[in-house]
Amino acid sequence: MIATNLHGSVAPTRETYEELQVAYDHFNEQLFGGTLPSCLITLQREKRTFGYFSPARFASLTGTTTDEIALNPTYFAVVPIVETLQTLAHEMVHLWQEHLGKPGRGRYHNDEWASKMESIGLMPSSTGQPGGKRTGDMMADYAITGGRFLGACEALLTGSFKLSWYDRFPSEEHVRIGAQSQATRIEGIQGTTVPMSSNQALASAIRPGGNVRNPAALQTSGTESGHIQSPNNSNRIKYTCGGCKSISVWGKPRISLICGVCKSAFIST
Incomplete structure (x- = not known):
């Protein structure tokens, strides 16, 4: 039975994590031949990072462990969905290396990791742009034109796949990063526009640079339901x-x- 909220719609928690699991399973099959083990996908607002991988981070009541792939939801509304999926695939390469390769020391992204990234259609780059360093401690990437990743994205995004929920309060820095994304330059597939600029309802809800709701600043909407909203003080x-x-x-x-x-x-x- 699918969990729903009081209004009869799918519960946001279930909807969000089922969508992320669909993407993980799709890339596992299309880019890794189904060789990756399951992991626990989480949403974490780590500063200055799109996501991270943490091996054997969680343990169950039976003592078994599983890896964590964390994604930063602060970026979801301000970068193209293709770039959010790039982050997932990037961290899946770390998971692949943990189980089937030899990870670099600490946070170092080594040559094996870089070669695997290229093999799935993502070019490692320290800047996220062409010309960046291929290996290093802090690494981004961009999609290779005609590569396997974009092919897998196209197959996923032309179906019913979507991300349904977005953080309403991205920072101004996040907005600038989204506008500079290499993914906005990709042509011929869906998911290369910034969600908050391509969906009017979402754009109306997003408050870049704003603050999370402050109870002291709330005012009632005047409707019978008593629904309350925070004013837009972002200027x-x-x-x-x-x-x-x-x-x-x-x-x-x-x-x-x-x-x-x-x-x-x-x-x-």
Whole structure:
């Protein structure tokens, strides 16, 4: 039986983690030949990281252990879903190396890890952009055009797969990172636009740079249900590239922005 909330919809916890498990299983089959063991996927707001892998982090009542792959939900609304899936695949390579390879010392991403990343269609890069270092302690990546990862993404995203829930309060830094994502430059597949700029309902709910609800600042909406909302005190407005149309950022009123892709001016929307 599928758990639902009082309104009859699927419970957000179940919905979120079932979606992430679907993505894990899909990539395990398509990119790793089904060789990876199961793990526990969690959501963690670690600063300055999209995600991480922690071997044998959890233990059960029977004494068995399982690895953890953590994803940072703060980025979900401000980076393309392809980049969120890249993070999952990136950490799955660490899991592969833990069980079937030889991990580097500490946090070091070694040559074996980098070669496996390339084999599944992700180019390791210390900057997340072309030209970055291939190995190191702090590593990002970008999708290889025509590679296996994008093929697996295309198969997943043309189906019914989606991410249903998003953090409403990304920082301004997260928004800037999303606008600069290499994934926004990929053509021909779904999931390469920033969710908060491609979905109007989500865009209306997101408050970049805002604070999590403060009980002292709440006011009632005046409806019969007594539903309460926090006012928007972020003093930020949305700007969209006048040329690309697909790139949006949030910033203070009256700032001047130029798109690094097409060199057009951003327009407040």
